[in-house]
Amino acid sequence: RMSAHGPQEPPHLPALPLIGSLLSLRSPHPPHVLFKELQQKYGQTYSLMLGSHCVIVVNQHTHAKEVLLKKGKIFAGRPRTVTTDILTRDGRDIAFGDYSAAWRFHRKIVHGALCMFGEGSASIEKIIHAQAGSLCSVLSEAAAAGLALDLSPELTRAVTNVVCSLCFSSSYSRGDEEFEDMLRYSQGIVDTVAKDSLVDIFPWLQIFPNADLRLLKQCVSIRDKLLQKKYDEHKADYSDQVQRDLLDALLRAKRSADNNNTAEISAESVGLSEDHLLMTVGDIFGAGVETTTTVLKWAIAYILHHPQVQRRIQEELDRKVGGDRPPQLSDRGSLPYLEATIREVLRIRPVAPLLIPHVALSDTSIGPFTVRKGTRVVINLWSLHHDEKEWKDPELFDPARFLNSEGTGVRVPSSSYLPFGVGVRVCLGEALAKMELFLFLSWILQRFSLSVPTGHSLPSLQGKFGVVLQPARYKVTATPRAGWESGHVSI
Ligand code: HEM
Numbered sequence: 001r002m003s004a005h006g007p008q009e010p011p012h013l014p015a016l017p018l019i020g021s022l023l024s025l026r027s028p029h030p031p032h033v034l035f036k037e038l039q040q041k042y043g044q045t046y047s048l049m050l051g052s053h054c055v056i057v058v059n060q061h062t063h064a065k066e067v068l069l070k071k072g073k074i075f076a077g078r079p080r081t082v083t084t085d086i087l088t089r090d091g092r093d094i095a096f097g098d099y100s101a102a103w104r105f106h107r108k109i110v111h112g113a114l115c116m117f118g119e120g121s122a123s124i125e126k127i128i129h130a131q132a133g134s135l136c137s138v139l140s141e142a143a144a145a146g147l148a149l150d151l152s153p154e155l156t157r158a159v160t161n162v163v164c165s166l167c168f169s170s171s172y173s174r175g176d177e178e179f180e181d182m183l184r185y186s187q188g189i190v191d192t193v194a195k196d197s198l199v200d201i202f203p204w205l206q207i208f209p210n211a212d213l214r215l216l217k218q219c220v221s222i223r224d225k226l227l228q229k230k231y232d233e234h235k236a237d238y239s240d241q242v243q244r245d246l247l248d249a250l251l252r253a254k255r256s257a258d259n260n261n262t263a264e265i266s267a268e269s270v271g272l273s274e275d276h277l278l279m280t281v282g283d284i285f286g287a288g289v290e291t292t293t294t295v296l297k298w299a300i301a302y303i304l305h306h307p308q309v310q311r312r313i314q315e316e317l318d319r320k321v322g323g324d325r326p327p328q329l330s331d332r333g334s335l336p337y338l339e340a341t342i343r344e345v346l347r348i349r350p351v352a353p354l355l356i357p358h359v360a361l362s363d364t365s366i367g368p369f370t371v372r373k374g375t376r377v378v379i380n381l382w383s384l385h386h387d388e389k390e391w392k393d394p395e396l397f398d399p400a401r402f403l404n405s406e407g408t409g410v411r412v413p414s415s416s417y418l419p420f421g422v423g424v425r426v427c428l429g430e431a432l433a434k435m436e437l438f439l440f441l442s443w444i445l446q447r448f449s450l451s452v453p454t455g456h457s458l459p460s461l462q463g464k465f466g467v468v469l470q471p472a473r474y475k476v477t478a479t480p481r482a483g484w485e486s487g488h489v490s491i
Contacts, residue, residue: 106271
């Protein structure tokens, strides 16, 4: 299909046959797997019509990097959908905001605020330690009672509390009413948005039912009341002297924009209106909780399947950290096997296998193919992470891929690896997510050995595609390791 005669159209799937064959398949395949398979017939980069939208699917890393990095600004648009407009007050957030000067400024402020709490600073680490400690207490109690545990709600609470502490300096204990509300509306949002994005990808799944839209609006309105309450509280006792959390940092940026208010530079125009601040905090919950929790669930599922990986992580922890103190961020460099395990989990089960769709903001090209303004581009991370040319036995879980030859440090063995994306739209929470993954897993595995409860089978590694790629529910038995039987938690 390659030709030396200048730009050409990408191979195009015939619209009706695709829909026809999918209908007859009743797709046992989630979209990322299907898109990977279609390469065999259409090549690595091809286009298709979904409803009235032209979508280009990219399945290979050089084209992916051309889109995300080399032509990052050209492909920095986002499609607008009914649900994301409801969710983000027409894109006044970061994840679904269209690329513009206001968006860039807004993203820069939030990035700066996150960095302040980021690596090197003590507060984010303290926040995660507190949650890791409380998670370990729950595991101890379950162990003492001889109970098998579904870790999902516990991990969700821990990760939500990290984000709550970071954004509002508040956290919740088990059973707290406001917290239960938050979990309920988050789930409602996740469920409906997942359906809509599937409708967007698979129009033949029928029109988005109005009942779902009603539910989404209800959930968003509960979320917004809570965000507004936190915002009003923060505004009431805001001080330029102390910066308690992310919301304070955003308020400070907004106040300075407001003080400089001229006709051209208003808070709205630089992305710092009240709506922007509220939607950004909403984004951090939306993008930061489900993703991180899901990676933790995948990590534990794979550890249950590979007890030798768990043993090796624990040996490393025993040698480098010991049993007298909990692991801390400064141990990251000396725990390469744990680090490699986290990387392998992010490779084999990327939680955002199609990233978030990008949109071409002007006429451009990908490789030899012409791309018209407004075309949606889906980067199939699943294909990149399972490319047989780049990864030996891609379905094999093998953390050692990410170790250097001496096993003393980590490496990235292929450029076909982008768990957080790359370029202008790279994940804003990458550093935070990595800190959480490292600390939660190291705390748990220092103290407990995890196993499949008697009478249960190993968790499925299949994965269900929605907003994120989810493992099926499973339970674990946590057995305290030598020295941790009393369940005491020292921080
Ligand atoms: C975007 C992955 C955790 C905030 C993204 C994207 C990916 C991703 C693949 C899309 C990149 C693109 O469209 O090109 C992950 C993974 C996480 C994680 C694997 C956990 C392990 C977080 C956390 C936060 C966060 C904790 C909270 C601060 C965001 C935001 C965006 C984003 C705001 C949108 C960026 C933009 O459109 O400019 N993430 N993420 N993520 N993520 Fe994450």
